[in-house]
Amino acid sequence: MKVHNRRRISRQKYTVIFKSFVTDITALNAAEIAGVNRKTADRYFKIFRKVIIKDALKERSLVDLGNGVEIDESYFGPKRIRGKRERGASKKIVVLGLLKRKGYVFTRIIKSAERKEIMPIIRKVVSSGSDIYSDGWRSYDALAVYGYNHKKVRHSENEFAREDGTHINGVESYWSWVKRRLNKFNGIPKRLFASYLLESEWRFNHRNTFSRDLKGLLRAS
Numbered sequence: 001m002k003v004h005n006r007r008r009i010s011r012q013k014y015t016v017i018f019k020s021f022v023t024d025i026t027a028l029n030a031a032e033i034a035g036v037n038r039k040t041a042d043r044y045f046k047i048f049r050k051v052i053i054k055d056a057l058k059e060r061s062l063v064d065l066g067n068g069v070e071i072d073e074s075y076f077g078p079k080r081i082r083g084k085r086e087r088g089a090s091k092k093i094v095v096l097g098l099l100k101r102k103g104y105v106f107t108r109i110i111k112s113a114e115r116k117e118i119m120p121i122i123r124k125v126v127s128s129g130s131d132i133y134s135d136g137w138r139s140y141d142a143l144a145v146y147g148y149n150h151k152k153v154r155h156s157e158n159e160f161a162r163e164d165g166t167h168i169n170g171v172e173s174y175w176s177w178v179k180r181r182l183n184k185f186n187g188i189p190k191r192l193f194a195s196y197l198l199e200s201e202w203r204f205n206h207r208n209t210f211s212r213d214l215k216g217l218l219r220a221s
Helices: 011-022 027-034 038-062 115-125 138-145 169-183 190-205 210-220
Strands: 069-076 093-100 105-110 131-134 149-152
Touching: 011 027, 011 038, 011 210, 027 038, 038 190, 038 210, 069 169, 093 115, 093 169, 093 190, 105 115, 105 190, 115 138, 131 138, 138 149, 169 190
Parallel strands: 069 131, 131 149
Antiparallel strands: 069 093, 093 105
């Protein structure tokens, strides 16, 4: 498929749509700026997302985060659910995140934040012996058992950073950015959440070269 095919729009309009996607403007706003209908902008946005998702999945299969990794999980879904909250909340999508400080982020949707769910993922992308930073959630206590140098802050005791550099501010900032980004779409169907999450991951990991890297994917497709 020729993803850069511009048969029905001018080069100028295509460029506007592309730049709108790069700057993370919604398809509706991109259509208004480019002077095209919503379906045309949607079509190109889907093309761009398709090549991003393909490349993101490829990168995931090769990832090795190395040393100095922050880990945390986040919850996506209805803002208010009667009863349990956060780690015990129902009807929420649970996502595990691992962030290499000043580097790559890796996310994965999980069934729960229990040890049996998170440890296989961590062991796959972080080598034993590495420094890993987390909060005080009990499931992370297993990290030491598997040979990691586990350093944690106890949010339950209002501890958020230590003088020795122990904190998870980086991965928490990533969650804040993702949620702000997804909120722009005014609700994402559950069936599409995984692809939007993966796109967010790719955008973050290519944050300094996003436009150039996307153009490269489009030329190669």
